[in-house]
Amino acid sequence: MSTVDEIKEAIQINKKRLAQELQESKELVFLIKKSITTNLTDEEKAKVKEQTIDICKAIPAFTVFMLPGGALLLPLLIKLIPDILPSAFRVDGEDIIEKK
Template identity: 65%
Template sequence: MTSLEEIKLLLIRNKQRLALELRQSKEAVFLIKKATHSNLSEEEKEKIKVQLLDICKAVPSLAVFLLPGGALLLPLLIKLIPDILPSAFQDDLPNDKKQA
């Protein structure tokens, strides 16, 4: 596989991961709105908790990326601290758990 094909594959995969993360965020916003007028189930509370943790993980990653040389530093940081990525971007999760 040429490097151009590898780059295209990575871009497609990350596009899909970003779309998944956005869908999860949209669901979390819906659940937060629902919580203002009714009680949430334990499963719904857990979904909100996971999504808020993902958002908290994304902010430091973005800050590192915006630093001078951050595009080079972020991949190194991810290798050292793999939990810094939001759940949709973690490769070690099973596919059925990612879809939830």
């Protein structure tokens, strides 16, 4: 496989991961709105907690990426601190491709 093909595949995988993370964030907004009028179940509270943590993880990863040389530094940080990425980005790329 050529480098161009590998880049295209990586873009497609990450596009699907971003879409998954956005979908989960929409669910978070729905649950927060729901919590205003009713009490959430324990399962819903767990989802809110998980998604809030994912959003908090995405901000530092994005910040590192935006730094000069961040595109080189972020993969190194991911190797050292694998939990720095939101949950949608920790799934193997093959799993994302299969979910098409």
